Amino acid sequence: MIRQTDSPGDTLIGAVLFVAALLAAAVSLSLIGLLAAGSIEFFREVSLFEFFTGTVWNPLFFQKQFGILPLVTGTLSVVIIAVLVSVGPGILISIYLSEFASDSLRNIMLTVLEIVSGIPTVVYGFLTLFWATPVLKKLVPGLPAFSAFSVGIMTGLMVLPVLIYLWEAVISSVSDRYRQGSLMLGADRMQTLFRAVLPAAMPGLLSVLILAIIRVIGETMIAVIAGGQKAEFGFDFLAPIQTMTAFIIQVGMGDFPPDSMEYQGAFAIAGVLAVTTMSLSLLSRYLRRAFSERSGR
Amino acid sequence: MPRFSLISFFILGFLIVQSVSCLGPSSSVIRIEGSSTLYPLSVAVTEEYIRSHGDARIAIGFSGTGGGIRKIIQGEIEITDASRPITPEEKRLASQSGVQFTELPVAYDGIVVAVNAANTWCEALSVSELKRIWDLESQNRLNLWSQIRPEWPEERIYLFGPGANSGTVHYFSRAVIGDAQGIRGDFSSSEDDNLTALSLRNNPLGMGFFGYSYYQKNRDSLKLVAIDDENPSNGAGPVKPGVQTIMDGTYQPLSRPLFLYVWANSPEGRGLDEFLEFYLDNVPWLANEVGLVPLPPDLHVLVVDRLRRGITGSMFSNRADRYRSSVAALLKQDVQESGKRNDSAD
Amino acid sequence: MRRIMDGSSPNRLEKWFVLLCQGCLVLFLLIFLSFLLLLLIMGLPRLDWEFIFGFQSRFPDQSGALSALTGTCELVLLVLLFACPIGIAAAFFIQEYGENSSSMALRMISRFFDLLLTSMEGLPSVVYGFLGLALFVNILSMGRSLLAAALTLASMAVPIIISNSRNALRSVSREKQETALCLGATKWQAFKAGVLPEALPGLVTGTCLAMGRVAGEAAPLLMVGAFSYMTFVPDRLLSPFAALPVDIYNWTVQAGGGEHANGSAAILLLIPILVFFNAISVIWRRHWEKQTAEDKAK
Numbered sequence: 001m002i003r004q005t006d007s008p009g010d011t012l013i014g015a016v017l018f019v020a021a022l023l024a025a026a027v028s029l030s031l032i033g034l035l036a037a038g039s040i041e042f043f044r045e046v047s048l049f050e051f052f053t054g055t056v057w058n059p060l061f062f063q064k065q066f067g068i069l070p071l072v073t074g075t076l077s078v079v080i081i082a083v084l085v086s087v088g089p090g091i092l093i094s095i096y097l098s099e100f101a102s103d104s105l106r107n108i109m110l111t112v113l114e115i116v117s118g119i120p121t122v123v124y125g126f127l128t129l130f131w132a133t134p135v136l137k138k139l140v141p142g143l144p145a146f147s148a149f150s151v152g153i154m155t156g157l158m159v160l161p162v163l164i165y166l167w168e169a170v171i172s173s174v175s176d177r178y179r180q181g182s183l184m185l186g187a188d189r190m191q192t193l194f195r196a197v198l199p200a201a202m203p204g205l206l207s208v209l210i211l212a213i214i215r216v217i218g219e220t221m222i223a224v225i226a227g228g229q230k231a232e233f234g235f236d237f238l239a240p241i242q243t244m245t246a247f248i249i250q251v252g253m254g255d256f257p258p259d260s261m262e263y264q265g266a267f268a269i270a271g272v273l274a275v276t277t278m279s280l281s282l283l284s285r286y287l288r289r290a291f292s293e294r295s296g297r
Numbered sequence: 298m299p300r301f302s303l304i305s306f307f308i309l310g311f312l313i314v315q316s317v318s319c320l321g322p323s324s325s326v327i328r329i330e331g332s333s334t335l336y337p338l339s340v341a342v343t344e345e346y347i348r349s350h351g352d353a354r355i356a357i358g359f360s361g362t363g364g365g366i367r368k369i370i371q372g373e374i375e376i377t378d379a380s381r382p383i384t385p386e387e388k389r390l391a392s393q394s395g396v397q398f399t400e401l402p403v404a405y406d407g408i409v410v411a412v413n414a415a416n417t418w419c420e421a422l423s424v425s426e427l428k429r430i431w432d433l434e435s436q437n438r439l440n441l442w443s444q445i446r447p448e449w450p451e452e453r454i455y456l457f458g459p460g461a462n463s464g465t466v467h468y469f470s471r472a473v474i475g476d477a478q479g480i481r482g483d484f485s486s487s488e489d490d491n492l493t494a495l496s497l498r499n500n501p502l503g504m505g506f507f508g509y510s511y512y513q514k515n516r517d518s519l520k521l522v523a524i525d526d527e528n529p530s531n532g533a534g535p536v537k538p539g540v541q542t543i544m545d546g547t548y549q550p551l552s553r554p555l556f557l558y559v560w561a562n563s564p565e566g567r568g569l570d571e572f573l574e575f576y577l578d579n580v581p582w583l584a585n586e587v588g589l590v591p592l593p594p595d596l597h598v599l600v601v602d603r604l605r606r607g608i609t610g611s612m613f614s615n616r617a618d619r620y621r622s623s624v625a626a627l628l629k630q631d632v633q634e635s636g637k638r639n640d641s642a643d
Numbered sequence: 644m645r646r647i648m649d650g651s652s653p654n655r656l657e658k659w660f661v662l663l664c665q666g667c668l669v670l671f672l673l674i675f676l677s678f679l680l681l682l683l684i685m686g687l688p689r690l691d692w693e694f695i696f697g698f699q700s701r702f703p704d705q706s707g708a709l710s711a712l713t714g715t716c717e718l719v720l721l722v723l724l725f726a727c728p729i730g731i732a733a734a735f736f737i738q739e740y741g742e743n744s745s746s747m748a749l750r751m752i753s754r755f756f757d758l759l760l761t762s763m764e765g766l767p768s769v770v771y772g773f774l775g776l777a778l779f780v781n782i783l784s785m786g787r788s789l790l791a792a793a794l795t796l797a798s799m800a801v802p803i804i805i806s807n808s809r810n811a812l813r814s815v816s817r818e819k820q821e822t823a824l825c826l827g828a829t830k831w832q833a834f835k836a837g838v839l840p841e842a843l844p845g846l847v848t849g850t851c852l853a854m855g856r857v858a859g860e861a862a863p864l865l866m867v868g869a870f871s872y873m874t875f876v877p878d879r880l881l882s883p884f885a886a887l888p889v890d891i892y893n894w895t896v897q898a899g900g901g902e903h904a905n906g907s908a909a910i911l912l913l914i915p916i917l918v919f920f921n922a923i924s925v926i927w928r929r930h931w932e933k934q935t936a937e938d939k940a941k
Binding site: 007009010013014016017018020021023024025027028029030031034035038088089092093095096097098099100101102103106109111114115116118119120121122123125126127129130131157160161164176179180183188189190192193211214217218219220221225245248249251252253255258266267270273274277278280281282284285 | 644645646647651653654656657660661663664665667668670671674675677678681682685728729730732733735736737739740741749753755756758759760761762763764765766767768769770771772773774776777778781782798801802805829830831852855856858859860861862865866868888891892895896903906907910913914917918921922925
């Protein structure tokens, strides 16, 4: 890029753009600051040790207990089930679209996927009650209606379109050198796929998987509607759960005063969510960079 | 392509025109907040009100009695739906912020204890059993149905109830356990009674409590539990909640009055009074529709009188046992007293 | 491997594998088709003028979604107003000015902005909602108003818009811009002529995607305090508001078939709004891509 001294017009425009960026950053910083301040307030009353190792979460009402682990297992249960449900079909469909499907099929599917991935989570909440619950009851009679299992399945379905769409993009953008090289060396298409293309795509695939996990962690409405709102430590997938996000909704809808323990508890949980998703975000970005540098076209 | 842009611009333009009045000054709105139990009644009354007062602007929410009272003290809303009387602490805060309120009992309600329709064993509970189940002492300890009565199944019991700001929880605590802060905290709670009922509907091992109208709406998937108040003078044996038993007071201790708390010196003034008169006039026939029980006609007259005279303050002021005293007696007494003074600051 | 012509016919493993993939694809399509069918069956009968232009009622079959529908449209418009200029301008700064600035301070600041705003993108919407409640509703005393909701959603949209805009800018080839600079154009002129036209569809897409995302969010609006029942259409910045996703939630958790039908109908109302944004972006983008290809061919 040719460096030169800026004309006055450039400086003015640069200043305006800078102010805009500053504004955006300022809002983000104030939100983060608020989060930090609220969490600090909270940890004045509750010890960090109790919070991070306690297995009982009872922040409302009386005799409060603030062990985060039940919420963590709640959220984790949903993540595990969602990933199990979506990864298999997801990778197969994206491989197919990228490597085997005809161009027209691929284009149609990509448009469909793009549109479908915009469906809001509250719609999936609705579908959990009126689609998933009856369907699951038919398939597995005696299955409890509101549990980590039903929330996990619907969340997995919710994240599937985005997963396929992004995974397809990653696989497609693996440089053709890998394919051509492998085929020229005598490998057949299957071997090329599993020994050359996919390994090359791995950082990118992981990056997208992490993005999907971030989505699952942040999902709220399905967990609120069909989760049972019961914070309990453990990985019983058939039991009701409360995720971290569902707890924040519980506090927000309840209109607690800003200086109450419940409100500050929500700050602390929001803080944990923020730190988790932000670190995962950065990890995903790092993997993405590694992928494009190594294998991208 | 140009045609498409044109269409998009038209749609955008429509949206802009719709919203451009956003920038005007705030115009008069009646905001109602508070109890999810009273919410259906407020909605019904407002709906009828709109038929004759089409340009009235009213918004209603249900984040819980506690939140509603807090909001009215901060001057953020005009009317609070309340399923419990105001506490002395709240009254103090109100007078501190210079907010005068009018207290209007509007209906009776029964808090029901319900189980899932698939529950074959639980038909009735005594108050002491109910206390044992919901007591703070039982938090994390009482987890099985068989711990209530040994002949019941040795299965997990899942408890559901309203949220921490709910007047229903406050009242239930006081009435059953004896202490507003004596209830256990490890049940699935939500300010949205619909969600509570929904969860109970979908859990065969569940038990929950909420206002009678929420049972009514879910009648096909829930079963009522009759309550024995262990008080022979009030009808022997367990009593099922119903319009009759709530009205004549045999369903105890979970029958309770519901109130409106109105910001007496609100800038809304005239519009508010008109709405409240309409409210009180129409409760008798609307209450039944939404699953609540109207006040008997003689009490109704007293409440209207209370409104007309602009009597402020709570009639529950220095009485000790707010929940067992009859609203009727208090109303009559209070109207008499304030008739002499014409105001009642507490 | 579609692109690479390998003449060999598929072996058995490949045949089974492709069959498996196709099976998954079919299952996927069937599931989502059944979603659509369910929504249509439950909601379409309920979708009439009365529903779109009526207010709520205690009788589900007389309930309408007007205040929620208007609320959602107004929110989208306000978020567009607040977030779009700031987001796109910030993206311009980080991508064009900050990275290549002659001042080291500016470069460092730009990198900081980059890191900050990228990590804000993944933040769950509830967290934005709760922070919006804390900041706009409580601290800044806006109360449960349209403005507080719009600002909350806007703060959620800005990182998304910035990220999408930067992608759009990154994918543009810099030939024209560098040529212009060589010929003596100012930085801004070079940018405007060389980068902007090609990046425009991507910018529009990015904004539309963010709007689509934001319009469907229920969680932040539940936190900031959408009202469940309103007799009027929200029409002042500080007035109470309602929104479609919240109405959908309310109808979903209620007990009767009538309410469920209403929820379904409201979803059918919400989806076109979202699809509208997605469709605009897709169609514009396809059009611009065609145009650019035609230009290049000349």
